Amino acid sequence: MKHGGDLGSALARFGGLASEWMDLSTGINPHAYPLPDTLPAEAWTRLPAQDALTRLIAAARAAYAVPGDLDLVAAPGTQAILAHLPHVMPDGGVAVVGPTYGSHAEIWRRAGRVVHDLTSPYADLPDDVRLLVIVNPNNPDGRLVDAQSLRHHAEQLAARGGWLIVDEAFADCVPGASVLPHLNGLPVIVLRSFGKFFGLAGLRLGFAVAPRALAERLTVALESWAVPGPALEIGARALEDTAWQDAMRARLADEAADLTLMLQMQGLSVFGGTPLFVLAGTRDAAALHRALARQHVWTRVFDYAPTWLRIGLPDGQAGRARLEAALAAAIAEP
Known part of the structure; x- marks a missing residue:
C-alpha cells in the first residue's frame, strides 16, 4: 500500500480544482497544531x-x-x-x-x-x-x-x-x-x-x-x-504542548466514533482503523471510490482487497456532513 495525499491523479481523471476536493486519502489529522504567528x-x-x-x-x-x-x-x-x-x-x-x-x-x-x-x-x-x-x-x-x-x-x-x-x-x-x-x-x-x-x-x-x-x-x-x-x-x-496533545486525543477519539456511526448508518461495515482513519467494507469499493471522486471526495482503495475502502477523518462536523451527503448520493447512483 502506497501513501495517499497526492491529488494529481484525481484531478486528472475527475477534474476540478484542488481547493474543491476533500482529501480523505491520508491519515493526517485535519485539526493541525496551530502554527506560530512568527518564528525567530x-x-x-x-x-x-x-x-x-x-x-x-x-x-x-x-x-x-x-x-x-x-x-x-x-x-x-x-x-x-x-x-x-x-x-x-x-x-x-x-x-x-x-x-x-x-x-x-x-x-x-x-x-x-x-x-x-x-x-x-x-x-x-x-x-x-x-x-x-x-x-x-x-x-x-x-x-x-x-x-x-x-x-x-x-x-x-x-x-x-x-x-x-x-x-x-x-x-x-x-x-x-x-x-x-x-x-x-x-x-x-x-x-x-x-x-x-x-x-x-x-x-x-x-x-x-x-x-x-x-x-x-x-x-x-x-x-x-x-x-x-x-x-x-x-x-x-x-x-x-502536552495540554494540546491530551485534548486532541480525546477529540480524535470522539470524531472517529461519530464517523464510524455515520458510515454504518450509510450501510458500510467498519472493521478497522485508528482515530485518524477508518477501514470500511463494501461490496465494490472501487465503484464507491469512483462515485465519491465524481463529487470531489478522495478516498483509498486497495488492489489486493476489492471490498476495502479507507476513509480519513473529515474536518469536523462540516466535513463529516459533506462526506455523509456524498456517500448517500454515491450509493444511490444506478
Whole structure:
C-alpha cells in the first residue's frame, strides 16, 4: 500500500480544482497544531543550531516516554529514515507483516534483500530472517500487536543477531500502543512520525528511537543539518504542548466514533482503523471510490482487497456532513 495525499491523479481523471476536493486519502489529522504567528528569524536565516536540535530531542523524549538507555534521531520525516535502514542494519532476510504501508517492503527489495511477506504478526519467522518489520498500529486496518508478542519477536531476533523494526506512525493517537516502555535492552528500533498526529505533514519531521550504537550509525547516515530550522522550532513547541496533545486525543477519539456511526448508518461495515482513519467494507469499493471522486471526495482503495475502502477523518462536523451527503448520493447512483 502506497501513501495517499497526492491529488494529481484525481484531478486528472475527475477534474476540478484542488481547493474543491476533500482529501480523505491520508491519515493526517485535519485539526493541525496551530502554527506560530512568527518564528525567530534565525530559524530561517541560519543553519540549524545544535541547541535547537537538543531542545527538539528533549521534547520528543518526554512526549514519547523514551527510556533513558535509548537515543533519538531526528530526520526530515520517517520516510527518510526508511531509506537509510538497509545501510545501517545487519545483512539477512527481512520479513514484513502485511498488508501494510508498501514502502517497508520496497526499500528492502531495492537494496537487494530477500523479503518475506507475512500475513500475521504471530507467524513463525523464516529461518533466514534477521529483520522483522511490524507497523503498530497497522495501516490500513489498525491492528495492534501486544507488547509481550513484540518482545517475543525481539528476543527471537536477538538470538539470530537481528532486529525488530516497529513503525509507530499512528501510535500518538492510541494511548498505550507504544512498545517503547517495554524494550529493556532488546534489539528494537522504533519509528515515530510527527506530521500525522500534529497535522503538519508538510513540515517533514520524524524520529527513530534505538540503542546508542545504531542511533549513531543512523545519525552519520543522515549527515549534518538533516532537520531544517523551522521544523526544529515548531516540532519542539508542539511536542512540549502536552495540554494540546491530551485534548486532541480525546477529540480524535470522539470524531472517529461519530464517523464510524455515520458510515454504518450509510450501510458500510467498519472493521478497522485508528482515530485518524477508518477501514470500511463494501461490496465494490472501487465503484464507491469512483462515485465519491465524481463529487470531489478522495478516498483509498486497495488492489489486493476489492471490498476495502479507507476513509480519513473529515474536518469536523462540516466535513463529516459533506462526506455523509456524498456517500448517500454515491450509493444511490444506478
